[in-house]
Amino acid sequence: MATAATIKAEESQAELIQLVSFNLDREEYGVYVLKVREIIRMSNVTRVPNTPYYVEGVINLRGKVIPIISLRKKFSLSDKDHDKQTRIIVMDVDGELMGFIVDAVSEVIRVAAGEIQPPPAVVNGGVEQEYLSGVINRADRLLVLLDLERVFSQSERESLISSTL
Amino acid sequence: MALLCEDQELLEGFLTETAELLEKLDDDLVALEKMPEEMDLLNGIFRSIHTVKGASSFLGFDLLVKITHKTEDVLNRLRKDELKVTPETMDVILEAVDHIKLLVNDIRNGEIVERELDEIINKLIPYISDTFRESTVLPMETTRADDSSGNGTHPPVKTCEAPESTSPAQEPRTAETVASPEPSAPKPAQAKTAPPRGEELSDNTTVRIDVKRLDDLMNQVGEIVLERNRVLQMNIDYQSRENIVTFGEEFSKLAKRIDFVTSELQMQVLKIRMIPVEKVFKKFPRIVRNLSRDLGKEVNLEIIGEETELDRSVVDEIGDPLIHLIRNALDHGVESPEERVAAGKPRSGNVVLSATHEGNNIIISIRDDGKGIDPDKLAKKALDKGLVTEEQLAGMSGKEILDLVFLPGFSTKEKATDVSGRGVGMDVVKTNIRKLNGIIEIRSEVGKGSEFILKLPLTLAIIQSLLVDVENEVYSIPLAAVLETLKVETSSFHQVGGQEVLKLRDSVLPLLRLQKLFGVKESESSVEQSYVVIIGVAEKRIGLIVSRLLGQQEVAIKSLGKYLAKAPGIAGSTIMGDGRVALIVDPAGIIDMEESGSMGTWAA
Known part of the structure; x- marks a missing residue:
């Protein structure tokens, strides 16, 4: 006999979560759809001097200037020229809009909360532990769930915010 | 007090009106002291106080009624010429x-505090009745001494056991009036009924706009x-060919029309x-009056161009x-009357505060005819303070020496006075002016006086800027900081100790390559000519290549x-006609970077 508590746990395990999946290098990643504001094509990025290497610059998003982060650079992946597939995922990061350049956006997928496994201790590909919130292992694909709010480690966030002088 | 909760609008109206009346009052009172025979002025002051009294009695602010009533009485006697305008009278008023x-303010904050008013009312009372005035001259004097030693603008109000309360005892007639104010029981209740309003009512959150301006706007x-x-x-039409x-x-x-209409708008x-x-x-006439009395100096403040308009963000x-x-002008500039007479100047010093427009800037100058600043x-x-070395001093021009006052930790007065020199020195002034993208300049002549000139932009939201190209990247430099631009042969740049400089007329200008500072990729072609944009912030000048x-x-x-707000050397961004983003250079930041010598720590 299942107790009330386990029923509840099962329910939350079955809860569906929607993710936007995108490609970066050879891997597939996912972010919570609710955090995504929009997905846009690559546009003219204005470089901002004296900022961390992974800050590509800023763009004009309908009259609002938002910072653009290169996830390839951030994850220490080899550089790749932008092509027709390149997209900017505009997300809400701590109440501020921020764009992330990815190789391609594939789809919105639904996964059950129970499908999300904790990240393995060591992940190859150089993506640091901190912003990995889990992996989804399906028969034909492996999806890495990212928490982009934590894509900057605390110290990086501080140095981004505080003056670099 | 039900009225308070129900009729917020009434209360807000009262607060706005009262705030305006009171703001003007200080100024008028100080003016009255100088021109006691100005009946119009006196009548105006009387009316203001009367209005405040009427409104507060209508709204049931008993404490306010009590004090305005007494003040009104004193003013009324001045009006009837039963009392003379003297510095002492003005002090009390x-x-x-x-x-x-x-x-x-209490009412505005929604917390009506039980303030002790007996002390001030006791001070006013002697001026209300003739017979009484003579006998209280002595206690009055001590009172004044007490207050000036305390904090000038906000006299202590909490101390209820006022030592001067000897006066009512002397005169039964006044003792009566003093006794009556005490029972003010409804106040604590009032404090509860008035909702906490926080800052909404503070002066700069609501605007009064000339109806004509609003109409013009609507037309646009x-x-x-x-x-x-x-x-x-x-x-x-186009779609249907x-x-x-x-x-x-x-x-x-x-x-063209849209361009015209939007710029009008x-x-x-x-x-x-x-x-x-x-x-x-x-605010200044009052401050100057109080300060000059505290310092024992005689100072006339002249204000010119107070109608000059500028953006409220700058005003704040x-x-x-x-x-x-x-x-500073009063404390360090203007001398004491004796010194002035000895120096062959009139006893009272002059401080001139003026504001004028100059293009898209406002120029504010504070000039005194005091002793000036002695460069030596x-x-x-x-x-002595170890802020500069002898070698550095030797190489400085007179102007550069004057600019030393802006160094943090500098104060020429040996002893910190109550007035100035409390550690918040000129460097704070400079920082504030810089924040506004302004320039500050000192002119001084020993024995003749000194002048501080502030040049500030009219607004902070939209700026005039100079667009420049740095190896194919576009940057915008606030025009307010641009002093001049030059086209020069690269051969005329000189190197002094690893620093590129340019000989400009009689001075040597340090140069900074924006391309290097911002890590822009250098183009192959060698250039023979480049442009130098000379920027000035506060008292510093630098040339940007x-x-x-x-x-x-x-x-x-x-x-x-918030993530990129602190990018060094960048003040913000703007969107160009083609939709691209161009960065706005932060002149103050660049000069700071140049001074600290560290730049591009993030350059990958």
């Missing part, structure tokens, strides 16, 4: 006005709506944000720097967001 302000909006309709119509021949011509006409909106600098200036920021400069004394001081000048443009400032 001004103090009473301070109390009134305090009470109004009407025009822009017309132009929009025109655009829509043209689009329909009508009038295709004239489209180009029509479109260019339309573009922009001007109108800016104008609405503009307020006269008087808002800041009118310049108050503190100006107070500091005025204090200044240099010695800086040396850029590839090309693109022209002048009015740009709206957009923030870079």
